[in-house]
Amino acid sequence: MNNWRFKEIVVLSALSVVFGVVYLAFLPLGGVLVGFFGPIGYDFIFGIWFIVSIIAAYIIRKPGAAFLSETIAAMVEVLIGNAIGPMLIVVGMIQGIGAEAVFAATRWKNYALWVLMAAGMGSAVTSFIYGYFMSGYAALATEYVVAMFFIRLISGALIAGLLGKALSDSLAKTGVLTSFALGKEYRRKNAS
Template sequence: MNNWRLKEIVVMSVLSVVFAVVYLAFLPVGKLLAAVMGPIGYDLIFGIWFIVSIIAAYIIRKPGAAFLSETIAATIEVLLGNAMGPILILSGVIQGLGAETAFALTRWKRYTLAVLMMAGVGAAVFSFIWGYFRSGYAAFGTTYIVSMLIVRMISGAVISGLLGKAISDGLAKTGVLSSFALGKEWRKKKAA
């Protein structure tokens, strides 16, 4: 983090706090969906729990942004009272690593929609592997397990990647991100 500017750290931290609250707000939605559809109901919206990693990485564009933002958000979520407790921080670390992997594969140089969606898929896959062992998915049939994974990957791609990009682009259009990599990219587009 030697080459991070203070305002990048502040924005990443603020985003993490905001999305920790969003994550808590979506827990009842996930529980309702799971009550109606079984465990796969959570997978429909699981992408919401990765979104800060995609938004922070897309805005800041530095190694570690996805990982750190997701880890901070999970930590804040625990401090705000998530019933899972401290184990949730490990979940955040794993999700952040999954998202960070997609950016690392491009050496943190490409932030296209495809890469953002792959980051969401990466977070989905990493979290699913963790959930498989932690939550006992092995008790389900193979078809159901594969369906859960596919639904979670789609959720990661669409909610985290596509919606994360839309939220970030919306912020950039307002000019509030003008001193960040994404804001500079938007200024170049406007000038062209």
């Protein structure tokens, strides 16, 4: 992080705190969905728990942004009362690794929509593998587990990737990101 500017660290931290609160706020909705659909209910909205990694990476565009933002958001969520406790930090790290791996594959140079959606799907894959072993998915019917996986992939792509891009682009339009990579890109596109 020695090539990070102070304001990038501040924005990454602020985003992480905000989304730590958002993540905790979405747990009741997940509980309602589980009540209606069983364990697969969470998978419909699982992408919300990956979104900060996409937004932070898209705005800042530096190695580690996806991983760090997701990890810090998990820490915040633990501090404000997630019932899972400190193990949630491990979950955040695993989700962050999934997104970070996709950005790393592009050498942190490509932030096109398809890359952001793939990063959301990367988080879906790593979180699902972790969940498979830690949450007892193996006890469920194979078809059900496959459906859970594909729904989580779609949620990662659409909620984390697509919605994350839309929220970030909306912020860039306001001008508050002018000194960040996304803000500079937005100015270049609109100057032509």
